[in-house]
Amino acid sequence: MKKIAIVGVGIHPFGRFGEKSYQQIGQEAVRMALKDANVAWKDIQVAYLSSQYLPSTAASRVLKPLGETGISLVDVEAACASGGVSVNIAMLAVQAEACDLALAVGVEKMPRGFMDPMMNFEKWQVQMGLSTNPSYWAMSARRHMHDYGTTEMHLAKVAYKNHKNSVDNPNSMYRKAFSIEEILASPIVCYPIHLLEICAPNEGAAAIILCPAEKAHKYTNKPIYIEACVHVVAAYSSDFRVPIESMSARIENPSPVTLASQKAYEKAGVGPMDMDLIELQDTDAFCELQIYENLGLCKKGESGKLIDDGTTDRNGRIPVNVSGGLISKGEPVGASHLGQIAEIVYHLRGQAGARQVANAKIGMAQVLGARGNCAVTILKR
Amino acid sequence: MTTSQPAAKGKRVAIRQDLFTTPLDDLNAVHLKGTKCNDCGEVFMGHVISCAHCGSESMKGIVFNDQGTLYTYSVIQYVPPGDYKGPKDPFIPFVEGLVELPDGIRIVAPVLDCDPKNARINMPLKLKVYDFFKDEEGNDVVAFCYVPA
Numbered sequence: 001m002k003k004i005a006i007v008g009v010g011i012h013p014f015g016r017f018g019e020k021s022y023q024q025i026g027q028e029a030v031r032m033a034l035k036d037a038n039v040a041w042k043d044i045q046v047a048y049l050s051s052q053y054l055p056s057t058a059a060s061r062v063l064k065p066l067g068e069t070g071i072s073l074v075d076v077e078a079a080c081a082s083g084g085v086s087v088n089i090a091m092l093a094v095q096a097e098a099c100d101l102a103l104a105v106g107v108e109k110m111p112r113g114f115m116d117p118m119m120n121f122e123k124w125q126v127q128m129g130l131s132t133n134p135s136y137w138a139m140s141a142r143r144h145m146h147d148y149g150t151t152e153m154h155l156a157k158v159a160y161k162n163h164k165n166s167v168d169n170p171n172s173m174y175r176k177a178f179s180i181e182e183i184l185a186s187p188i189v190c191y192p193i194h195l196l197e198i199c200a201p202n203e204g205a206a207a208i209i210l211c212p213a214e215k216a217h218k219y220t221n222k223p224i225y226i227e228a229c230v231h232v233v234a235a236y237s238s239d240f241r242v243p244i245e246s247m248s249a250r251i252e253n254p255s256p257v258t259l260a261s262q263k264a265y266e267k268a269g270v271g272p273m274d275m276d277l278i279e280l281q282d283t284d285a286f287c288e289l290q291i292y293e294n295l296g297l298c299k300k301g302e303s304g305k306l307i308d309d310g311t312t313d314r315n316g317r318i319p320v321n322v323s324g325g326l327i328s329k330g331e332p333v334g335a336s337h338l339g340q341i342a343e344i345v346y347h348l349r350g351q352a353g354a355r356q357v358a359n360a361k362i363g364m365a366q367v368l369g370a371r372g373n374c375a376v377t378i379l380k381r
Numbered sequence: 382m383t384t385s386q387p388a389a390k391g392k393r394v395a396i397r398q399d400l401f402t403t404p405l406d407d408l409n410a411v412h413l414k415g416t417k418c419n420d421c422g423e424v425f426m427g428h429v430i431s432c433a434h435c436g437s438e439s440m441k442g443i444v445f446n447d448q449g450t451l452y453t454y455s456v457i458q459y460v461p462p463g464d465y466k467g468p469k470d471p472f473i474p475f476v477e478g479l480v481e482l483p484d485g486i487r488i489v490a491p492v493l494d495c496d497p498k499n500a501r502i503n504m505p506l507k508l509k510v511y512d513f514f515k516d517e518e519g520n521d522v523v524a525f526c527y528v529p530a
Contacts, residue, residue, distance in 0.1 A: 117463035124397040126463040128513070128524055130489055135477050138455035143479075146453070146502045190455045236423075236434045240479070246426050247479065247487040249452075251434060 002095045005216035005223035006208050006379070008037025011342045014204035014329045015173040016112075022054055022203070026062035026107035029205035029335075033103070037209045037219045041066040044209070045099030048074045048090050050082035050106040051334030053115075062107055080281065081367045082106065083206075083337025084231045084375020090210050091229055100215060105207035106339070108332030115201060120370055121243040134198060134284065136242050138190035141286035145192065148301035150289065152192045156183045157307045158285035159197040159327055165314055166324025168355035171339070173202055173330040197285035202330035206338035208345070222349045227268035227362075227378040232260045234372020242370055256374035257294035257366065264364070264376040265296075272296040275318050276360040277347055279340035281368045282325040291366065292320075314355070322347070322355050337375055340365035348381040391519035393512070399428035401510065402444055405523055411510040413445040413525060415484065424486045446483045447508040449527060454478040456497040466514040466522070467491075476500045480527050491526040505530040 010032025012025045026049070034041060049059035059073040076086045083106040090102040117131035125131055144150050160180050166172040178186075178196055186196040209219075216223035234241075238253035254262075265271055272295050280295070282288035289303035297318065298306045306312060312320035323329060323343045326336065344363035346352040361381055368374045393405040402412045417424045418432035419439040431438045460472045467473070476492035478500075492506060506527040513524035 115462075117461075121463070122397070123464075124524075125489075126461070127396060127466040127522075128491060128526075129457060129461040129465045129467050129475065130477060130491070131463050131465075132457055132459075132461045132477070135455040135457060139453045139477070139479055142455065143453035143502070188458070190458070245489055248423055248434070248485065249481050249487050250423065250485045 003213035004091045004094055004210050004226045005213045006226065006341070006345055007211050007216050007219035007223055008033040008039065008209035009342045009345045010034070010036060010207045011171055011339060012205040013171040014202055014332055014335070014339060017203050022058070022107055022109040023062050023065065025109065025203060026105060026205045027066060029107070029207040030063065030066065030103065030105055033207040033209050039101060039209065039219060042069050043101055044069070044071065044103045045101050046072050046090070046093050047103040047105065048076050048086035050076040050086035050104070050338070051108050052077055052079060052082055053108060053110045053333065058107065062105070077334070078231060079371060079373040080331070080333055080336060080369020081231055081373035081375040082334040084229065084367060084377065087208065087337065087341065087377060088229045088231050088375070091226055094210050094212055100211055102210045103207060104210065104338065105205065106335035106337065107205040108334040109203040110201040110332060125243060125245065132190065133242050134190045134193055136240060136244070137284050137287060138193050140240050140290065141192050144286065144290065148304070150304045152184065153180070154289060154304040154307055155192055155197055155285035156180050158282065158288045159183045161307070161313060162282060162321050162325040162327045163196070165322050165355065166328030168353065169324050169328070172324040172328045173200070174328045175324070193284045193286065197327065199283050199326035199331045202332050204330070204332040204335045204339065206335050206342045208338060208341055222381070224345045224348050225380045227270070227380050228264035229375070229377045230260045230263045230267070231373070231375045232256050232263070234374070235259060239372035241372060255294045256372040257291055257368055260374045260376040261295045261366065264378050268378040270362065270378065273318070275362055275364050277319045277322055277344065277357045277363045278366070279321055279323060279325070279343055279363070280366040282321055282327050283331070285327065288320070288325070291368070295366065314357070319357050322357055333369070337365060337367045337377070340367070341377055341379065344379050348379060391515065391521060393523050394516065394520045396513060396522050396524045397427065400426065400525070401523065408510045408512070408523065412447060413508060415443050415445050415486065416440050417443045422485070424484050426486070426488060443484065445486070448530060449480040449482045449506045451492065451500065451502055451504045451506055452479045452481040452487050453502060454492060454500050478506070478527060480506055492528070493526045494528040
């Protein structure tokens with residue numbers, strides 16, 4: 001397959017922006033990416049926009065005001081992995097030689113508070129009170145604690161690391177370090193998960209511009225190559241996440257994160273230990289631990305040890321969520337993976353400012369959400 | 382399908398189709414129904430026409446065992462979002478469990494009559510089918526939960 005390069009990135013900070021429309025938020029990220037690639041909107045030949053909570057035809061609502069071009073503007077949705085799909089199909093469009101310059105953009109402006117449970121759950125689940133999203137993560141966490149001796153302290157250390165990292169990220173919603181004591185003293189959302197250990201839905205956008213690798217130097221002297229971009233939906237009974245009503249007690253299939261990352265490693269010809277940095281789905285602090293295991297950063301049950309020994313600290317062997325992660329940035333669902341990709345591109349270009357991971361050459365972004373939608377992207381400079 | 386009770390103001394209706402054995406007259410005699418794949422043996426809640434594991438369309442209806450154990454759980458401490466029909470004023474925190482049945486399935490269900498402080502992984506549980514709330518037509522909507530065995 002033809003090698004694909006990212007030649008422009010743009011990001012609108014993640015947070016809450018009052019009356020500012022999602023169109024404005026998305027357009028700012030797109031304009032920034034266009035400028036970064038030294039191209040004009042009329043040069044883009046196809047665009048994919050990922051979101052979960054925007055109205056139908058969001059792609060044309062956000063992008064048509066940039067100027068009439070007559071190109072295909074496509075809406076994409078795959079829950080928390082939506083951005084992985086927009087990048088994947090933009091890449092495929094360029095690989096198929098249907099176009100030379102493609103745009104993938106994620107935009108979100110989410111309602112405040114709990115997401116409307118009827119978007120995910122059946123009516124009977126909502127009526128019976130089974131529609132509390134974090135309780136499913138909490139159930140996974142409690143079983144992991146029971147099986148492997150993972151503790152509340154392990155979770156608190158993940159949140160401590162990510163909050164501390166966020167201080168240097170101007171695109172993050174929260175930029176405040178918290179002590180372990182403060183984290184453990186914050187209200188329990190669903191035991192063992194505390195308020196300072198969970199991400200908030202919010203608003204934001206990020207965009208990338210892709211082209212065939214051999215043409216990248218027309219646009220940038222720092223092309224970043226997409227070594228792999230994989231989207232999967234969980235294999236049968238392999239992921240305990242909303243809105244699931246039951247799990248098999250007989251079958252143990254590999255998790256969607258395992259599935260997607262194995263495919264991505266194979267395509268890229270690398271392994272988890274080759275990464276210079278990773279941005280991953282810390283929907284809550286336990287989720288980050290579970291994903292360490294499923295990405296193969298450690299064996300099953302040993303994620304607590306991994307956070308204990310500092311491997312994933314900013315100065316550790318494989319820094320994870322140097323951006324501050326979802327716990328600090330918030331999760332504008334459709335924009336989340338594009339935001340991770342923008343972050344990694346900045347590090348690989350050496351443009352990440354105070355949070356720069358020294359001499360980063362290869363990085364990985366991973367998202368996971370409802371119904372086991374998962375995406376993994378590996379980038380190399 | 383549910384059976385109406387004679388001479389009652391409303392009748393009993395199931396909160397979810399195809400989940401309960403009928404009739405619903407004596408709730409102590411009601412069990413959860415499932416579907417089993419004749420090819421790979423996987424089981425599913427309610428009525429399904431194909432196996433989400435192996436894709437087979439050779440399926441048979443089964444009745445689940447009433448006994449189970451608590452595989453894992455969380456405690457719902459705040460009113461769940463949406464049209465929750467349990468007690469809201471005041472809200473009573475409850476255990477939400479993943480309940481493992483001997484049939485080879487784990488079911489997400491409320492675990493009631495159980496102080497959250499006393500919930501333990503692997504604790505024995507049994508099914509309880511009960512009148513949960515009245516719908517707009519005055520019918521009793523029947524739901525299920527598990528309780529300590």
